[in-house]
Amino acid sequence: MEANLTAVAAQPLALWGAGALAVVAAAATKGRARLMLSRAKHRSLAGHARMSRRVAGLIPAWSYDEQRFFRADAAPDEVVRLRQAGFQRLSALYRERFARTAALTKEAATGLSDLQFTGSYRVPFQFSRLVRENLSAGSFLAASDGVTVTDLDGNRFYDLAGSYGVNLMGFDAYKRMIAEGAAQVAELGPVLGAYHPVVADNVARLKAISKMDEMSFHMSGTEAVMQAVRLARYHTKRSHVVRFCGAYHGWWGDVQPGVGNPTPADYTYTLADMSETSLKVLATRKNIACVLVNPLQALHPNSGAPSDSALVDSSRKAGFDKVAYAAWLERLAETCRANGIVLIFDDVFVGFRLAKGGSAEYFGVQPDMVTYGKTLGGGLPVGVLCGRAALMKRYRDDRPVDICFARGTFNSHPYVMGAMNAFLRALDTDEGRVLYEGADDLWNGRAALLNAKLAEAGVPVSVSNLSSIWTVGYTQPSRYNWMLQYYLRAEGLALSWVGTGRLIFSLNYTDADFAEVAGRFVKAAKAMQADGWWWHDPAVTNRMIRRSILKEMWAARRAK
Numbered sequence: 001m002e003a004n005l006t007a008v009a010a011q012p013l014a015l016w017g018a019g020a021l022a023v024v025a026a027a028a029t030k031g032r033a034r035l036m037l038s039r040a041k042h043r044s045l046a047g048h049a050r051m052s053r054r055v056a057g058l059i060p061a062w063s064y065d066e067q068r069f070f071r072a073d074a075a076p077d078e079v080v081r082l083r084q085a086g087f088q089r090l091s092a093l094y095r096e097r098f099a100r101t102a103a104l105t106k107e108a109a110t111g112l113s114d115l116q117f118t119g120s121y122r123v124p125f126q127f128s129r130l131v132r133e134n135l136s137a138g139s140f141l142a143a144s145d146g147v148t149v150t151d152l153d154g155n156r157f158y159d160l161a162g163s164y165g166v167n168l169m170g171f172d173a174y175k176r177m178i179a180e181g182a183a184q185v186a187e188l189g190p191v192l193g194a195y196h197p198v199v200a201d202n203v204a205r206l207k208a209i210s211k212m213d214e215m216s217f218h219m220s221g222t223e224a225v226m227q228a229v230r231l232a233r234y235h236t237k238r239s240h241v242v243r244f245c246g247a248y249h250g251w252w253g254d255v256q257p258g259v260g261n262p263t264p265a266d267y268t269y270t271l272a273d274m275s276e277t278s279l280k281v282l283a284t285r286k287n288i289a290c291v292l293v294n295p296l297q298a299l300h301p302n303s304g305a306p307s308d309s310a311l312v313d314s315s316r317k318a319g320f321d322k323v324a325y326a327a328w329l330e331r332l333a334e335t336c337r338a339n340g341i342v343l344i345f346d347d348v349f350v351g352f353r354l355a356k357g358g359s360a361e362y363f364g365v366q367p368d369m370v371t372y373g374k375t376l377g378g379g380l381p382v383g384v385l386c387g388r389a390a391l392m393k394r395y396r397d398d399r400p401v402d403i404c405f406a407r408g409t410f411n412s413h414p415y416v417m418g419a420m421n422a423f424l425r426a427l428d429t430d431e432g433r434v435l436y437e438g439a440d441d442l443w444n445g446r447a448a449l450l451n452a453k454l455a456e457a458g459v460p461v462s463v464s465n466l467s468s469i470w471t472v473g474y475t476q477p478s479r480y481n482w483m484l485q486y487y488l489r490a491e492g493l494a495l496s497w498v499g500t501g502r503l504i505f506s507l508n509y510t511d512a513d514f515a516e517v518a519g520r521f522v523k524a525a526k527a528m529q530a531d532g533w534w535w536h537d538p539a540v541t542n543r544m545i546r547r548s549i550l551k552e553m554w555a556a557r558r559a560k
């Protein structure tokens, strides 16, 4: 009996033992996978989306008064006096030269939240109040022409903002393409739902350019990315999207998991860019539907958009290594292929700028899907997703009700499709064919030229570039680098609200235009230097600057 009982008990015990072992093994596997995931995160705060949101919520506001504003780095009195005089001179110049433009900006800002936001985030927030009060240049423009824009006061600026990257061929080209496109579709007008025949031509041209089978048209780059991820999830039946640290893919919640999004993105992994550990995560996790790549990150892997509002010291770094990035993309593509993960190149920014065939052609690596936007609209708003037929399909033949929905009232709008057609046709003209010829050498040469001039002038500034997309770096620790944007504007160079972190040139810049920009750039940097902003204590490092800001932050928290 005893023996029988033992035998009877032995079976569940054995089963329990085996079960327990399986549970322990599964827990260990899960633990290892978790550990690998945390190792695959970039060590910066940007690599830790949840934590960065939490930290953002803890940072209090504090603002420098007139005393502190000029001596945040404990500069001696004579330097402070130089800075004050320079600031007053600049402020007087801004008040006089940009009066009408600044006045309308102030008036409109009361009802335009975007203006309030961009106006507040041009410089590190501690300095923001005095800058806003004294250096308001305004956000309105009246005209564009060649490579210049003109404000409401009649000031002409060389445009280095590039309309967020849209302006590839020059403003005049887009004016022409919009007019041509509008004329082409005028008879149909703004009819939606059915297509203008020009759509069919766009499809044929984009198939050839993207080397993909199918496409869908959307109203913005953000929506094209949303649809790419949705389709990848639908076809793989997996939940998660991988994005790389620092990469921008529009403002949809799932691709913007950190600061800026009020809710956590639970189905997004943010992994370190150009990292073997990230490849291991892709090879082991079974829940990854797709990987998004923004090839602009090649200029500053793992760092976010280089905005001057984050320019608290001089640690901003950039540099482009085409061979290394192409090798990384190749390894990434292999890993995705081997693990059934959809590889999406987000070419909304760099598509048509680096090469006609986008980053696939430029880096020699073919993704499964590609998103376009910006310049492809010929000057009008657009987002396009191109992909392999099997991935683009929005329904299942064997499950008719299980569909993957995507619409959008204004998708394939005739006027947008007309302007897009004019853009695509322009690529096939003689001018279009030579657009990319020698472009890298040209822009690398221009960056080298400016760097040589900056070095010769003895200013602590240098530029790095990915073809015609540039970023300004600072070669010695300073708390005031963000002031350069205001000196540049005074010299007639127009930057976007993110400041010196992103300069975007249109490809119609001639050598003479560029020489003018380079001359003005150096002049601005020299004026800033003469006004004492780059004085620095040689013993002070970037790390020490950050530590001193941290101390201020604790003091501000205690004071609340």
Ligand SMILES: Cc1ncc(COP(=O)(O)O)c(C=O)c1O
Pocket: 164, 219, 220, 221, 222, 223, 225, 248, 249, 250, 251, 294, 346, 347, 348, 349, 350, 373, 374, 382, 383
């Ligand atoms: C790479 C990339 N993807 C997506 C987007 C979002 O495009 P849109 O602003 O048209 O929504 C952007 C915009 O800057 C982008 O640069």
